[in-house]
Amino acid sequence: MSNYDRNAPETLKLLESLFENQDFENILEIFRELHPADQAKLFYGLKSDQQEVLLEQMEIPEIADIFDELDDKQTVIAARNLPLPFLADIIDDMDPDEAADLLGDLSGQDVRKTISLMEEPEEVLPLLRYADETAGGRMTTDFLTLELEDSADSAIQYLRSTGLENDIPYYLFVVNKEKSLLGVIGLRELVCADPGQVISDIMESNVISVQAMQDQEEAAQVMKHYDLQALPVLNLQNQLVGVISHDDILDVLVDESTEDIYRLASVSDSALEPDSRLFLQLKGRLPWLLLNAITALLGSWVISNFGDLFVQVAVLAFFQSVVAAQGGNTASQNVAMIVRSLALGKVKPKQIIPILLRQILVGMFLGTMIGLIVGIGVGFWQANPYLGLVLGLALLGNMIVASIVGTLAPLILEFTGQDPALASSVLVTAITDIIGFLIFLSLARVFLPLIQQYI
Amino acid sequence: MSNYDRNAPETLKLLESLFENQDFENILEIFRELHPADQAKLFYGLKSDQQEVLLEQMEIPEIADIFDELDDKQTVIAARNLPLPFLADIIDDMDPDEAADLLGDLSGQDVRKTISLMEEPEEVLPLLRYADETAGGRMTTDFLTLELEDSADSAIQYLRSTGLENDIPYYLFVVNKEKSLLGVIGLRELVCADPGQVISDIMESNVISVQAMQDQEEAAQVMKHYDLQALPVLNLQNQLVGVISHDDILDVLVDESTEDIYRLASVSDSALEPDSRLFLQLKGRLPWLLLNAITALLGSWVISNFGDLFVQVAVLAFFQSVVAAQGGNTASQNVAMIVRSLALGKVKPKQIIPILLRQILVGMFLGTMIGLIVGIGVGFWQANPYLGLVLGLALLGNMIVASIVGTLAPLILEFTGQDPALASSVLVTAITDIIGFLIFLSLARVFLPLIQQYI
Numbered sequence: 001m002s003n004y005d006r007n008a009p010e011t012l013k014l015l016e017s018l019f020e021n022q023d024f025e026n027i028l029e030i031f032r033e034l035h036p037a038d039q040a041k042l043f044y045g046l047k048s049d050q051q052e053v054l055l056e057q058m059e060i061p062e063i064a065d066i067f068d069e070l071d072d073k074q075t076v077i078a079a080r081n082l083p084l085p086f087l088a089d090i091i092d093d094m095d096p097d098e099a100a101d102l103l104g105d106l107s108g109q110d111v112r113k114t115i116s117l118m119e120e121p122e123e124v125l126p127l128l129r130y131a132d133e134t135a136g137g138r139m140t141t142d143f144l145t146l147e148l149e150d151s152a153d154s155a156i157q158y159l160r161s162t163g164l165e166n167d168i169p170y171y172l173f174v175v176n177k178e179k180s181l182l183g184v185i186g187l188r189e190l191v192c193a194d195p196g197q198v199i200s201d202i203m204e205s206n207v208i209s210v211q212a213m214q215d216q217e218e219a220a221q222v223m224k225h226y227d228l229q230a231l232p233v234l235n236l237q238n239q240l241v242g243v244i245s246h247d248d249i250l251d252v253l254v255d256e257s258t259e260d261i262y263r264l265a266s267v268s269d270s271a272l273e274p275d276s277r278l279f280l281q282l283k284g285r286l287p288w289l290l291l292n293a294i295t296a297l298l299g300s301w302v303i304s305n306f307g308d309l310f311v312q313v314a315v316l317a318f319f320q321s322v323v324a325a326q327g328g329n330t331a332s333q334n335v336a337m338i339v340r341s342l343a344l345g346k347v348k349p350k351q352i353i354p355i356l357l358r359q360i361l362v363g364m365f366l367g368t369m370i371g372l373i374v375g376i377g378v379g380f381w382q383a384n385p386y387l388g389l390v391l392g393l394a395l396l397g398n399m400i401v402a403s404i405v406g407t408l409a410p411l412i413l414e415f416t417g418q419d420p421a422l423a424s425s426v427l428v429t430a431i432t433d434i435i436g437f438l439i440f441l442s443l444a445r446v447f448l449p450l451i452q453q454y455i
Numbered sequence: 456m457s458n459y460d461r462n463a464p465e466t467l468k469l470l471e472s473l474f475e476n477q478d479f480e481n482i483l484e485i486f487r488e489l490h491p492a493d494q495a496k497l498f499y500g501l502k503s504d505q506q507e508v509l510l511e512q513m514e515i516p517e518i519a520d521i522f523d524e525l526d527d528k529q530t531v532i533a534a535r536n537l538p539l540p541f542l543a544d545i546i547d548d549m550d551p552d553e554a555a556d557l558l559g560d561l562s563g564q565d566v567r568k569t570i571s572l573m574e575e576p577e578e579v580l581p582l583l584r585y586a587d588e589t590a591g592g593r594m595t596t597d598f599l600t601l602e603l604e605d606s607a608d609s610a611i612q613y614l615r616s617t618g619l620e621n622d623i624p625y626y627l628f629v630v631n632k633e634k635s636l637l638g639v640i641g642l643r644e645l646v647c648a649d650p651g652q653v654i655s656d657i658m659e660s661n662v663i664s665v666q667a668m669q670d671q672e673e674a675a676q677v678m679k680h681y682d683l684q685a686l687p688v689l690n691l692q693n694q695l696v697g698v699i700s701h702d703d704i705l706d707v708l709v710d711e712s713t714e715d716i717y718r719l720a721s722v723s724d725s726a727l728e729p730d731s732r733l734f735l736q737l738k739g740r741l742p743w744l745l746l747n748a749i750t751a752l753l754g755s756w757v758i759s760n761f762g763d764l765f766v767q768v769a770v771l772a773f774f775q776s777v778v779a780a781q782g783g784n785t786a787s788q789n790v791a792m793i794v795r796s797l798a799l800g801k802v803k804p805k806q807i808i809p810i811l812l813r814q815i816l817v818g819m820f821l822g823t824m825i826g827l828i829v830g831i832g833v834g835f836w837q838a839n840p841y842l843g844l845v846l847g848l849a850l851l852g853n854m855i856v857a858s859i860v861g862t863l864a865p866l867i868l869e870f871t872g873q874d875p876a877l878a879s880s881v882l883v884t885a886i887t888d889i890i891g892f893l894i895f896l897s898l899a900r901v902f903l904p905l906i907q908q909y910i
Contacts, residue, residue: 035663035681037680037681037682041680156646159643159646159647160646160647163647166643169625169641169643170624170625170641170642170643170684186624186625187625187642187643187646188614188621188624188625188642191611191614191615191642191646192614192615192618208490224702224705224709225492225496226490226492227492227702229625229684229701246684246701247679247682249705250679250704250705250708253705253708253709253712254679254708254712254799257708257709257712257715257716258795258799260712260716261712261715261716261719261791261794261795262791262792262795264716264719264720264791265719265787265788265790265791265792266784266787266788267788267791267792272792273792273796273801274789274792274793274796274802274810274813274814274862275806275809275810275813278813278816278817278820281813281817281820282817282820282821282824285785285788285817285821286821286824286825288784288788289781289784289785289788289821289825290825290828292780292781292784293777293781293825293828293829296776296777296780296781297777297829297832297833299776299777299780300773300774300776300777300833301773303772303773303776304770304773307769307770307772307773308769310765310766310769310772311765311766311769314762314763314765314766314772315759315762316772317758317762317765317769317771317772317775318755318756318758318759318762319755320772320776321751321754321755321758321775321776321779321888321892322748322751322752322754322755324776325747325751325754325884325888326744326747326748326751329721329743329744329747329880329881330740330744332720332721332880333720333721333722333740333743333744334729335720336716336717336719336720336722337717337720337722337727337728337729338729339716340713340716340717341728341729344709344713346728347729351730354730355729355730358729358730358733358736359729361733362733362736362737362740365733365736365737366737366740366741366744369737369741370741370744370745370748373745373748374748374752377752378752378755407729425784425787425880426784429780433776433780437776
């Protein structure tokens, strides 16, 4: 039972031929049968001239539904060429939080003009005050409030009078005249209450909330921790100014995970996709690759100080990379664990020392095992026990260093207010590469006479 | 207004001292003031003998609430030493989906005994049939159904008779006698309907659902795409057997992101945390490090075939790592983008060729820029233009190779039914390292007489 359409290629093909015949009636019919989420996906797949023609044919509420579902960037692109009075009508019909995001992405002059053309700018204006990545930037103003003295029955009557469309349909928020948040009541509790009961008797007065200026990631963690479907947002005067809904939090968590994965892999633009434009690809990737080139050349310079060794014992050049690679890999494992634990709120400052000690121990064990296996293996392979000894010791040393760097780098970034995922492979492996070369070649110099005996 | 407690260290300290004095009354009082999510977090922070004592003092519904909130693994550990009749009572009180997870983690004999001791095993038994990572493994059986002929008013009466506790509080599912799913109605629509209206007139009959055997990740994507708060789950006979709620989907998305981040960093156990036990750390990390060691030694073997070069031109040993590092970094960027796009359902099979061509183009541009900068830089640094030429060309070649490998490896894994994140740095950079050494040293051999002119 596949009762949802995730834009089967057939639908797109059908649309293409309908567009060729300018058969807009049938195109609109196809769109109208779909869920807005699927409409948005289909719309995004069209060429931009097709999008423009389609927008001319659609009703304003239909366009608003599609714009609500598109990614922020996609909405801006679609809205780019619309006449401002038309755009103002669409924004009036959009969800306030999506409308605010779209307005926030327009140029300063267009924002003012569009707002002046809107019928109900008051729902959107308060949202423009908050930065995109804050709780205030994620919240909606489209929620319902009650007062303490209301009865359950009058609350239900009120609900019926407001109609069905609402961003936060299952919670009602209880406020006083100053708009301070006093309690919350779920629709289920309201329906099950005696009609005559007053709200103050049935509401939950211990409400979990966040401040509008708090990071959206903190809001997401609170909602996840308490399994909340809606999270009230307060301003500095503790007035209820908005509510974050469960689907916003999904978006936050997915966006933050993408950002972490990209940063760990040294991609700086987390909106980058495999088929993004060439320029965006270069912009998001070249800076890190350049940094990597510079640190790699620093490694070359370290090696160059041991240049005479290779003339005497060329075999050293075969194995220096093994030490660097193992250090880099060990450190990457540490960084991934720390970054993820921090993102999920599992590491607290007082745990840093125990975690560091544990990871040094882990590095010693891993280093001993890898050092023994590789050292003995290479000792036999090259029939040179001292080469094996030097390699094994260098692996042990570098893997302990890697454990320390890979653990401390993201923790230090976090507790100095930066993104721990910036401790990406480029930065951390630069250190482990250079220290790896240094340990291996220094040990080789110390043991050189012994290594040379076997060559 | 910090009206939620995320286990301030002070609370833990206070508890410690209360435990020392065996002051269970005050301990229980502290617990009872907290949200179950915080109770669970606090409980998890206790020593295991403290946990045991506390469980003896608590009421069964309190324990069930805490067990509902603990991670699956934590629940099993906490439940380990409980007498089975006591455990059966707790499981009776738990959410069916959490109860099924706990039962599924007990030993076979304990499962049978516990189930025979339970009062209401019928809510949990159907859930035991489905694997943990399927939609069926995530769903709950604790939902409410209506029939087509019911009136809005009788539906509300029914709702009031069932009380407040319910896993899926805001949706009612409409089924026929054969339990086929006919529609869904939100509590808001029900409240706003005329009391006399029949359900069949107000329900949404175009219901989005999934099959119980489908992967939980697919269910999560459907819920995210359509912003659903509850997703009905059908069996092979298309009967409604359960519902997935919004908080389950948060867990799925977070778990899947963690798994991807860990796999990309070559950590095979996605439950591993920085302070996990030494044995678990070694088990989750050593196999990948060993694989890395083997592939690195393969690289050493490739280099060893050019051993004579280093005796003649030691300077080559300084720069081979630069070529390998840039290739590895380029490939990691590609893998991260592809893995994330696949996880978010953004790449379709027919896009593979355009994406590959785009990425080859990107690799050529990145390689040309890095190759020029590093090649010219090193040419001047070493006063050896041909060394710079060889290095630049090797960088260009390896970065194109890296773009191809980094793009294709995760795509091939995905479309052969494996996890694309297995194309982790270890596997992909092994290839780019080896090919990098090969290109650089082969080119060096070709240009050797020219390079030697400048030494």
